[in-house]
Amino acid sequence: MTQQLDNDVRASVRPVIPHTELSGFEVLGEDERAVQQALHGFARDVIRPAGIALDKLTAEEVVAPGSPFWEFLHTVVTSGIEFDNAMEGVPPAAMARLQAIAVEELGWGDAGLAVTLGAGAFPKMMAARAGNQELVELCTGKLGAWVGTQPDRGSDGLSLYPSERHAAATQGNKGNLTARVSGGEIVINGQSSAWVTNGPVAQVGLLTIAADYGEGFFDNEGHPRGVEVIVPLDLPGVSRGRPLEKLGKRAQPQGEIFFDNVKVPVRFALSLGDDYWRGHAGTWSTAGVAMSQIMTGLARAAFEYAVEYTHERKQGGALLADHQLTQYRLGNLARKVETMRSVARRATDYTFLSPQKHPYYTASAKVTCTELAFEVADEALQLFGGYGLTREYPMEKLFRDARASRIEDGENNLLAMKFGVLNSMLHRAGKLHP
Known part of the structure; x- marks a missing residue:
C-alpha cells in the first residue's frame, strides 16, 4: 500500500505531455x-x-x-x-x-x-x-503567373546593384524578354524561361523584365532599366511552349510564354522607370517568404510520415521508434522543422512590418528553409529504408519536391551569396557594429 502511494505521488509530479498545435510547439489564438x-x-x-x-x-x-x-x-x-x-x-x-x-x-x-x-x-x-484597382479587377477570377525568369537571364535578374556585376562585365544582362515604353504604350517581345509556374495555363501574368524608355536598355552604370507590368495572356502575340517535364513538384505546371509585339497601356505597369528596382525588390521579397512557409509544411509532412512509420515497423524485435538511434534521428528532424518554422515566421514578420524590407534577407530565409526541408525529406526517406524508394510510400515524392525547391525561386548558392553582399553593404554603411 505504501509503495503504491509513493508511486502515485511520484507520478503526480512528473511533467505532463506539453501543449502543441498542429504545427508543433506554439500557442495559437x-x-x-x-x-x-x-x-x-x-x-x-x-x-x-x-x-x-x-x-x-x-x-x-x-x-x-x-x-x-x-x-x-x-x-x-x-x-x-x-x-x-x-x-x-x-x-x-x-x-x-x-x-x-x-x-x-x-x-x-x-x-x-x-x-x-x-x-x-x-x-x-x-x-x-x-493600389491599382483597375488591375485588381483585371486579375480577379483569373489564374496568374509571375514571369520573372528567362533562358539567359535567370540569376542575372536577381542582381539589384551594379556593384554585384562581375568585374569582367561592362554591363548587365537585359535578357530574352524585353519591353519598349513610349507614347503611353508598352510593347513586349521575347520569351520567358520554361520555369514559369502556371506558364502553360495562366490567364494573366506579372512580368518583371528589362525595358527601354527611349535611351536604351542600360543606365549610365550599365544596369538594365526595367518595368513590372501586368499582361492579360489572351492578347494577340502571346503563345505558349510545351509544359515542362521535371523531377519534382510535378503537380505544378510550368512552361514557356512567348511574346510577339504584345501591346498593353502604360497604366498596366506596377513599377516604371526609377521606381522599377524598388518595385522588383518588393515583389521578390513576397515570393521568398511564401517559399519558406510552403517548404516548412513539406518538411513537417515528411517528419510526420517518418514518426508514423517508425511506430509501425519493427527491427531487432522492437519498434524502430524504441531504438535510441531512431529517437536521436527523429529528434534531429523535429529540431529542423521547428527551426524552419521560426525562420519562416521571422521573415514573414519582417516583410509585413518593416518600413524598408529587402529581398536578400527573405532570400536567405528561402535558402535556410529549402535546405533544411531537403535534409528532413532525405533523412525521413532513410528511416523508411528500401520502402522509402518505392512509390508505395510518399517519401520519394516529398524527396523530389524538396530537391526542386533548392533551385526554384532562385538557386540557393546564389541567394546565399546575395545575403553575403547585403551584410557587406550593411557593414560599409555602419549598420553592423562589432
Whole structure:
C-alpha cells in the first residue's frame, strides 16, 4: 500500500505531455487555430490527394482537359480560399502570422500545388499592394503567373546593384524578354524561361523584365532599366511552349510564354522607370517568404510520415521508434522543422512590418528553409529504408519536391551569396557594429 502511494505521488509530479498545435510547439489564438484547422482539413482532403494523383501524370496530362488539376482549381475557387496578404480590419502583425500559419498548411498538403496557388494569386496581390484597382479587377477570377525568369537571364535578374556585376562585365544582362515604353504604350517581345509556374495555363501574368524608355536598355552604370507590368495572356502575340517535364513538384505546371509585339497601356505597369528596382525588390521579397512557409509544411509532412512509420515497423524485435538511434534521428528532424518554422515566421514578420524590407534577407530565409526541408525529406526517406524508394510510400515524392525547391525561386548558392553582399553593404554603411 505504501509503495503504491509513493508511486502515485511520484507520478503526480512528473511533467505532463506539453501543449502543441498542429504545427508543433506554439500557442495559437482562437482565430488562428480556426484558420489552421480549416486549411489543414482542406490540405488533407483536397490538396494532398490531388498532388499525389497529378504527380503520376505527364506534364501534358496535368494541364489537359479533364485533368485532376482543373478539378482541384475549381474546388479551390468554390471553397473561397484566397492566397492573399490583406484582410480588412486585420492588423499587419496579425495578418503576417495568419498568412504564415495558412501557407504552411497548404505546403503540408502539397508543395507544388501550394506554389501554383501562390503564383496564381501573385498578379492580383501585387496590383492590390500598388493600389491599382483597375488591375485588381483585371486579375480577379483569373489564374496568374509571375514571369520573372528567362533562358539567359535567370540569376542575372536577381542582381539589384551594379556593384554585384562581375568585374569582367561592362554591363548587365537585359535578357530574352524585353519591353519598349513610349507614347503611353508598352510593347513586349521575347520569351520567358520554361520555369514559369502556371506558364502553360495562366490567364494573366506579372512580368518583371528589362525595358527601354527611349535611351536604351542600360543606365549610365550599365544596369538594365526595367518595368513590372501586368499582361492579360489572351492578347494577340502571346503563345505558349510545351509544359515542362521535371523531377519534382510535378503537380505544378510550368512552361514557356512567348511574346510577339504584345501591346498593353502604360497604366498596366506596377513599377516604371526609377521606381522599377524598388518595385522588383518588393515583389521578390513576397515570393521568398511564401517559399519558406510552403517548404516548412513539406518538411513537417515528411517528419510526420517518418514518426508514423517508425511506430509501425519493427527491427531487432522492437519498434524502430524504441531504438535510441531512431529517437536521436527523429529528434534531429523535429529540431529542423521547428527551426524552419521560426525562420519562416521571422521573415514573414519582417516583410509585413518593416518600413524598408529587402529581398536578400527573405532570400536567405528561402535558402535556410529549402535546405533544411531537403535534409528532413532525405533523412525521413532513410528511416523508411528500401520502402522509402518505392512509390508505395510518399517519401520519394516529398524527396523530389524538396530537391526542386533548392533551385526554384532562385538557386540557393546564389541567394546565399546575395545575403553575403547585403551584410557587406550593411557593414560599409555602419549598420553592423562589432
